Amino acid sequence: MGALSLFTDSWKAFTASEKRNIAIYIGGIMLYKFGLEAFNGSIIALCTNRYDYDAQLSGSRANTFERVGMVTGLNQAFQCVGSILIAPLIKRYRTKNVLVCAILVFGLCTAILLILDGATGGTIIPANWTKAHKKTDFAYYGDYNTDAIIPIYCVSGIAYGMVELIRRVVPRDIVGGNVQKLRRLDAMVHIFYEIAGTSGAFCTALALIPKLGNNFSFIVTPILFTCAASVWYFMSDLGFVAHKPDVFSTQPTYIRSVLGGFWLFFESIWTGGKIIFTDRKFIWLLPGYSIALYGHRYLENGVAPAIAKRYLGNSAWSQIMVGGSNFGELLGALFVFLFTQVVKTPIPWLRLDSMMLLIVWYLAFWYPPTGRVQDAWMVAGTFIPISFGWAAGDVSLAAYIQASLARIESKSKNVSPLGAVMAFLYSTYIVLYAIASPLLGRYIDHVYAETGGSSDGGDIHGAIKNVAGVHFTIIFAIIMAATFVPKGSLSFNPSMLNNQDLETEVKAHLGIDELEGVIEKDGSPASKEYDLELKRRSSSV
Secondary structure, eight states: OHHHHHHHHHHHTSOHHHHHHHHHHHHHHHHHHHHHHHHHHHHHHHHHHHHHHHHHHHTOOOOHHHHHHHHHHHHHHHHHHHHHHHHHHHHHSOHHHHHHHHHHHHHHHHHHHHHHHHHTTOOOOOTTHHHHSOTTOOTTSOSSOGGGHHHHHHHHHHHHHHHHHHHHHHHHHHHTTOHHHHHHHHHHHHHHHHHHHHHHHHHIIIIIHHHHOTTTTTTHHHHHHHHHHHHHTTSOOTTOOOOOOOTTTTSOHHHHHHHHHHHHHHHHHHHHHHHHHTOHHHHTHIIIIIIHHHHHHHIIIIIHHHIIIIISSOGGGHHHHHHHHHHHHHHHHHHHHHTTTTOOSSHHHHHHHHHHGGGGGGGGGOOOOTTOHHHHHHHHHHHHHHHHHHHHHHHHHHHHHHHHHTTOOOSOSSSOHHHHHHHHHHHHHHHHHHHHHHHHHHHHHHHHHHTTGGGTOOOOHHHHIIIIIIHHHHHHHHHHHHTTSSTTTTSSSOSOBTTBOHHHHHHHHHTOHHHHHHHHTTTOTTOHHHHHHHHHHHHTO
């Protein structure tokens, strides 16, 4: 009852207009997340199986995880491009319109992969296929070069990066710079996001892939993405005011568009990097956000597929592990929502996040028999506390960043400070992942081959010891050290960082203290008029 009461009280804090936009936003993001889990889980399993199958048919050494790492790394690199493009786009066009267009392009890319497989002879997995054939037989796949997935997956990465970054900016547009509302909204969104993610991952592993095969299991994705775009289109304009760049304004239109695009691309990186690296208040966000996110993604996209394929013998079961990870994220977001008044800064959550990473050490000394799905569920259970810590840190840190940057006036006329910083942090994580993932994948393949992998007798425990245990211990040390950088962070649960009360400073920066004082006389400090003015002035910064 306490949690329900807190939820209803938090919901009452939002205005009617905010409630409408929040409901629409959450509805769309749940559709998006379910489709995303079906797509990502299917593609990773598809690439894992296809590259193994290609090596089996040709009799060559398998380079499965190097190629999977390259595929996911390139996708992440193109996400970088998409995320950088957001800063100038959301300054010129309505956020909801950019979001709708991005997810429609994403859906089109997923549909192209389905069409490619079907056009080259691919079919839905025949009934009783795994009983009639070896588990390594994937002859029902389309007859096309597996590397053809790469360019399609790269284009989808641009749209993916745009969607992922926009969803980190929309909460600020909905509620303005109010830090308490931002914490509650970010946690609320993350809770529903992970409800859809958990159900999507489990549904993909237990229903879609076994019934359709991982070449057609993401058939629901373009449908759900189209539905999400339709829902998001009904959000309001969120106080949007167009800011047209002055870049190359004297040049012809087509030249201005091309050159201005390149200029704004690098200006976004420069603006975000300058804000991060020139102030102690923000420099710790780089390891706290980017490196933490990298570790979380490698757990789901690097460690889980390797354990599923090489330990348990079924690549589809990686989605069971991802489902456990998503459930941990759901619990982490829920805890931030419940304890937003108790834990007022991201520091305690980030420290918890870093310590939970050490759990992965057990994988290096675990020798399960192949073919038992209950072992996949056990791994999923151990991923819950790891992702709990990450999600709690991510939600709290996102609200902190949004509130901190709501009061920063950018000297740039072309990019949003919040968009530029989020683009820089997100791009840093993507570049890090794009470089590390294929290299670590190559190492896993090398260890597998050296221990008899060509005859299905390979052992990757030595590789897991390094890519999971040692690797994540280094990440733990970096994140933990970063939590002691801001002023005031030495205490276990600091009430504020850098001697700043963000909520008070946001109000002062926006010049609305006098408005709040007037409204407080009628006994309603969180009245509709006050919130609307706060949001209007913060969105114009």
